[in-house]
Amino acid sequence: MISKKVAFTLAEVLITMTIVGTVAALTIPTLHYQRIKKEYTAKLKNFYSKMNNAILDMEMDKGSFRDMRLPTQGNGYDWYIDNIDPYLGHSYVDSNNKKVYYKDGSTILTFYTGGCLDVDYDVNGDKSPNRAGYDRYRFLYCFTDANRTSWFGNKDIFFGTYGSGLSGAGTTRNSMIQKCQNEPIWCTRLLQNDQWEFKSDYPFKF
Secondary structure, three states, rough: OOOOOOOOHHHHHHHHHHHHHHHHHHHHHHHHHHHHHHHHHHHHHHHHHHHHHHHHHHHHHHHHHHHHOOOOOHHHHHHHHHHHHHHHHOOOEEOOOOOOEEOOOOEEEEEEEEOEEEEEEEEEOOOOOEEEOOOEEEEEOOOOHHHHHHHHOOOOOOOEEEEOOOOOOOOHHHHHHHHHHOOOHHHHHHHHHHHOOOOOOOOOOO
C-alpha cells in the first residue's frame, strides 16, 4: 500500500492561522469578560454578606447599631476601624489615604458623611479603572430610622445599597437601569436587585 504525504502550501497555512486568530480575537475577550463578571459577583456577594454579619457581631459586644451616631465629616474612616473592621478583618490598612484592603484584593474607601455614611467598595483594589459602576460600588451605613426607611425601606436595616428605597433608583428594574446609566453610583441598587449578577443589559462593560 502506497502512502501519500500530505503537504500544505504557505497560502493554506496562512489562511488557517488567520481563521484561528480571528476566532481567538472574538472569543478571548468574551471569555475574559465572563470570568471578570463572575469574580465581581462573588466579591460583591461576599462583601455584602460579611458586612451585615460584622454588624451583628459588633452589636453583640457594643449594643444595638441604632444607638450609634453618624460620625462627623472626616471621622467616618475612624468609626469604621473602631466598630466594623475588628469583625470583618483586613490584610492592610492605609491610614494616610483612609483605605482598607481586604484579603481578596478588594478595598473599602471614601467614608463620606452625608445623611448616612457613604462608602465605596472597589472589587479590584487600586487596579483601574477605579470608576463607579465599573469596579466601584456605593454602599451606606444609615444611623436614623428616617434615613434607614428612606434608603432601605426598613428602619431595621443598617447597611445597604446606594439607591435603595424611597430615595433611590426607583422600584422597577427599568428605572434602576436608567438611573445606573445616568448616575453610576446608583448601580449598586441594580446589582442587588439582580442578586449581584451582571446581566446582559448592565450598562457598563469592564
